[in-house]
Amino acid sequence: MITVEQHLDRILAAVAPLPPRALPLAQALGCVLAQDVAATVAVPPFDNSAMDGYAVQAADVTSANETAPVRLQVVGDLPAGSAERPPVAPGTAVRIMTGAPMPPGADAVVPVEATDQVAGPGEGARLPQVVQIRQPAGLGAHVRRAAGDVAPGTVVLRAGTRLRARDLSTAASTGHGTLLVHPPVRVGVLSTGSELVAPGEPLAHGQIPDSNETLVAGMVRESGAVPVVLGAVVDDVAALRARLTENLGRVDAIVTTGGVSAGAYDVVKEVLAPLGEVSFERVAMQPGKPQGFGVLARPDGGPGVPMFCLPGNPVSVFVSFQVFVHPALQRMRALVADAGPRPTTDAVAATGWRCPAGRRQFMPVAVEEVRDGELRVRPATAGGSGSHLVASLARADALAVVDADVEAVAEGDVVRVMMVP
Numbered sequence: 001m002i003t004v005e006q007h008l009d010r011i012l013a014a015v016a017p018l019p020p021r022a023l024p025l026a027q028a029l030g031c032v033l034a035q036d037v038a039a040t041v042a043v044p045p046f047d048n049s050a051m052d053g054y055a056v057q058a059a060d061v062t063s064a065n066e067t068a069p070v071r072l073q074v075v076g077d078l079p080a081g082s083a084e085r086p087p088v089a090p091g092t093a094v095r096i097m098t099g100a101p102m103p104p105g106a107d108a109v110v111p112v113e114a115t116d117q118v119a120g121p122g123e124g125a126r127l128p129q130v131v132q133i134r135q136p137a138g139l140g141a142h143v144r145r146a147a148g149d150v151a152p153g154t155v156v157l158r159a160g161t162r163l164r165a166r167d168l169s170t171a172a173s174t175g176h177g178t179l180l181v182h183p184p185v186r187v188g189v190l191s192t193g194s195e196l197v198a199p200g201e202p203l204a205h206g207q208i209p210d211s212n213e214t215l216v217a218g219m220v221r222e223s224g225a226v227p228v229v230l231g232a233v234v235d236d237v238a239a240l241r242a243r244l245t246e247n248l249g250r251v252d253a254i255v256t257t258g259g260v261s262a263g264a265y266d267v268v269k270e271v272l273a274p275l276g277e278v279s280f281e282r283v284a285m286q287p288g289k290p291q292g293f294g295v296l297a298r299p300d301g302g303p304g305v306p307m308f309c310l311p312g313n314p315v316s317v318f319v320s321f322q323v324f325v326h327p328a329l330q331r332m333r334a335l336v337a338d339a340g341p342r343p344t345t346d347a348v349a350a351t352g353w354r355c356p357a358g359r360r361q362f363m364p365v366a367v368e369e370v371r372d373g374e375l376r377v378r379p380a381t382a383g384g385s386g387s388h389l390v391a392s393l394a395r396a397d398a399l400a401v402v403d404a405d406v407e408a409v410a411e412g413d414v415v416r417v418m419m420v421p
């Protein structure tokens with residue numbers, strides 16, 4: 001048997017960030033940026049109005065007040081997006097909307113509320129010939145300056161950033177329609193088992209619902225990657241190879257479940273051999289002891305496709321994914337800091353439980369916060385870490401991680417707890 005660390009190290013050494021590609025902003029959410037991004041346009045790109053109102057010369061309106069308004073001749077109208085440049089000379093004003101470029105000659109904006117005009121559509125839409133200004137405006141009042149936020153050439157996003165919605169808006173506003181990113185990782189999801197039936201379908205004797213496909217596809221998404229469901233195949237290695245060959249060109253990684261217990265994997269290994277080397281190990285953990293991993297060759301000669309062959313038992317699938325597949329997917333996404341074991345925190349066992357000899361136990365636990373961050377945990381199922389207890393997985397908030405040399409956890413013991421989504 002090998003240790004969890006030995007298996008994870010081997011996986012992480014074999015996977016690499018996907019090569020960067022230019023993607024439209026709409027497809028880049030959650031991707032890691034592959035280069036620094038500098039503004040190609042200023043923000044704002046031009047001096048513009050912060051208010052709906054009138055662009056004026058500030059010197060014209062210094063004496064304006066409610067009882068003695070200043071009358072200005074209206075010589076133009078500037079909605080946002082207008083390319084007109086009507087000049088504002090002394091004694092004149094141009095009606096202007098928020099975001100419209102300041103007209104030449106104007107150096108301040110008087111909001112419509114400080115005039116005799118009404119705001120908004122309807123009557124407000126009619127352009128007056130004369131506007132009465134009822135308040136003074138300081139030089140530059142309500143004018144947003146060109147490059148007031150950033151100037152062209154300023155670096156606005158750094159390589160390595162995991163792109164959030166606001167990062168994408170920064171890119172859009174500074175002139176970019178595409179970004180060079182590590183693209184989303186597409187993960188083929190494939191269940192094996194002749195006993196499997198689609199969820200919700202009636203079951204004949206001996207059949208069970210395929211819960212692993214839904215589980216793995218969901219965990220792939222929770223890990224920030226894109227599931228590509230390849231369907232279930234019967235326990236027939238030729239069928240497995242055919243399904244893989246058909247789909248190798250459209251995925252970046254593959255997760256299979258089932259068919260890796262004693263004996264079976266020799267056949268799987270042989271059948272996969274033409275596609276690449278997949279090796280099978282017994283890892284000192286419970287659940288999740290039988291694990292297959294390898295890299296398959298892509299037909300187009302592109303980067304190899306890591307293949308994770310997880311054991312079929314659903315709790316084993318859950319644990320194996322969190323312990324091995326999640327870190328690998330983070331590395332493929334180029335999320336360097338997350339490409340390792342999920343972090344653990346300490347908690348107190350609210351009740352005791354038994355542990356398997358010689359294997360690190362990953363016990364699904366329910367977590368309760370007793371006071372200010374102090375956590376207490378108890379097994380999520382009456383059956384402990386039994387790898388078939390899939391229906392009770394919904395009660396688990398975390399995995400208690402118990403070292404291989406511990407035979408039992410006693411009530412009150414401090415245990416390490418790996419938080420999972």
Ligand SMILES: Nc1nc2c(c(=O)[nH]1)N[C@H]1C(S)=C(S)[C@@H](COP(=O)(O)OP(=O)(O)OC[C@H]3O[C@@H](n4cnc5c(N)ncnc54)[C@H](O)[C@@H]3O)O[C@H]1N2
Pocket residue numbers: 191192193195196208209210211212213257258259260261262264287288289290310311312313314316387388
């Ligand atoms: N003689 C031995 N037998 C087994 C060993 C061993 O060392 N020697 N290891 C046990 C352990 S540990 C595990 S884990 C399992 C792994 O089995 P397989 O990967 O070959 O998986 P299957 O036999 O196909 O299925 C196991 C179990 O899980 C159910 N299953 C499978 N696929 C799904 C699915 N898509 N959705 C829901 N449930 C699924 C399946 O019906 C079985 O009950 O081997 C032990 N045996």
Ligand code: MOO
Pocket residue numbers: 285286287288289290311313315316387
């Ligand atoms: O490793 Mo198996 O997953 O213990 O049931």
